Amino acid sequence: MRVLDLGMVWAGAMASKFLADLGAEVVKVEGGSHPDSTRGSWPPTARIVYADDDPGTDPWNRTSLYLERNRNKLSLVVDLRDQRGVQVVKALAKVCDVVVENFRAGVVDRLGIGYDSLRQMRPDIIMISMSSQGMTGPEKSYGSFGNNLEQSGGLASFTGYRGGDPLSLGVQFPDPLAGGIAPGLVMAALRYRRHTGKGLYIDLSQRELTTYSIGEAFMDYSMNRRIWEPMGNRDRYAAPQGCYRCRGDDRWLAITVQTDEQWAALCRVIGRLELAADPRYASAEGRQAHHDELDRLIGDWAATQDAHHAMQVLQQEGVPAGAALDGKNVLEDPHLVARDFWERVQQRSGGVRRHMRPPFLLSRTPAVTRSPAPRFGEHNRLILGELLGLPEAEVKSLEAEGVVEDVPRWAAEVPGLDYRPRQAPAQSPDVL
CATH class of the missing domain: 3.30.1540.10 (formyl-coa transferase, domain 3)
Incomplete structure (x- = not known):
């Protein structure tokens, strides 16, 4: 199974990471001017974690967020503002089984790579959209982060101290919820396709998923007109x-x-x-x-x-x-160590580090890290040449005109960095 990964940040990246862990070939697509925000920015902000706290000469390949969420993937960097870049992604979608994306509603359609467009080329394609608000409704175009969705989804109304203000959980809670459930939805869609020969579109709303996870609170109001309030560390049933x-x-x-x-x-x-x-x-x-x-x-x-x-x-x-x-x-923790939860992974740029294995164990098909998170655009030539079969002259033209890149545009702002494309060799990595 091959996955076209348009997912960014956490929800989309986590969903495709799980699919990669389970054996799918995942191609992560980013833009030179719009890379995944987990790769950081320049100048580095205090919240970005680099290996040894050192941004190095390629900080976009060294952030903890990016490295943790993108193992077992291939990297293609292509400019979707250019129609040639759009055509590359469409050609890639034609040889993929699944597309994962978590932009706000309407973005992929405006780019020309929405579900209706892609299924014209591949009728049995499966696409999952993981937007914050869902793909319909009056607020579908709203942009949100997990903290916003904790509030609008109702969760924050009863987290925090008794009598206090609504509090965020401290992590982008809706993102891992969506990223965790999405692979199961994709598997169900693949089963549907196997039985019917038809593709499927999945509209997963992170806001609705947040509300869905705390359904008892809303049932209590529906049945009793009782509004839940913050309780601190206490519980409605357990005591103490x-x-x-x-x-x-x-x-x-x-x-x-x-x-x-x-x-x-x-x-x-x-x-x-x-x-x-x-x-x-x-x-x-x-x-x-x-x-x-x-x-x-x-x-x-x-x-x-x-x-x-x-x-x-x-x-x-x-x-x-x-x-x-x-x-x-x-x-x-000795329990996690005993279960081999920590893997030692040789990162592309950052040395050998401990990473989490998938949070599940399969008796016959163990999910392992086959390759670390790829460098920016590391597999451009592999994908364009070997997978899509583009002629060498066309690949060179795309590189020369900046449609395909292997360094983020913001790298030009990094002092002392030799801002020239450094194309990765075209040999096949372990994940192919």
Whole structure:
């Protein structure tokens, strides 16, 4: 299966990354003047992470966001503002099974590479659009990021502290939601095509997906006219629940009690058996009503404990608990290490680094990193010459006139950089 990847940033890039992990040949398409924003910009901003905090002479190939989201892909850089570039992408779509894109509604149509256009050349093509608002409706042309969609999707109305303002989750939450569900939709469409011989268009709205993930809140309003409000670390059903400071520097432990049996077990672990017999705490309702005092009691115990050891003891007693981990802790976590979650990958520009493998294990077809994220335009000649069969003279013409590039246009602003195209050799990489 071959995928034409027009996905950018996170949602689209993640969807195509999963497809690549599962064995698809994925061609990532960017423009010299409009590269994937995860490649960064010049001058570098403080939020961009480079290998060894060094932008190097090719910073667009060294950002953590780009490297993490684009393994196992080929890179083609072509100017879609030029009709010759559009024709290249159309020719590529003709030999692809699936197209992934996450622009706002109308962008690919204006470029001439929307679904209606592409299916004229390949009737059985499958295309998934992952726009923020969906492809129809009065707000379809709105641009959004995950933070905006948390708000408009309703999620932020009950995240944050009790009585406080709506808070973002700190990550672009709708993006990985969409990126995670999209491969399943593509697989369903491929199955449909196998049975019918017909292509399919998938309109996935990130805003609707955000709302869909918290459906109970809206059902509660629909049935009871009750509006959910922020609760901090607490839960509507479990009590007590919280994240408690432990011994050491900024160490925390999350605990959730869902049943009376778990409550009794927690009381045993913290050495307060009398609490299990106290009628005030005998039911979930009672524990909810006295949550503040329970937080103080549990907090006093947690302050004397090592977070990881306390987690293990509570888990052995059947109480859901988890130590709060930061980046360093996660990289060193013995459970993840035992499951070979971390792969050592030789990056194209940045040395050998630890990367996450896919978050699933397949018994017969393990998903592995076959190749690191490609350099900008690394496979231009491979795709144009070998895959599309363009004559050498035409390829050289596209290069000479800037329709095909291997350095972002903004690279001209980088002091000391020799801003000349550096075409990658045309040999086939491991992913082909």
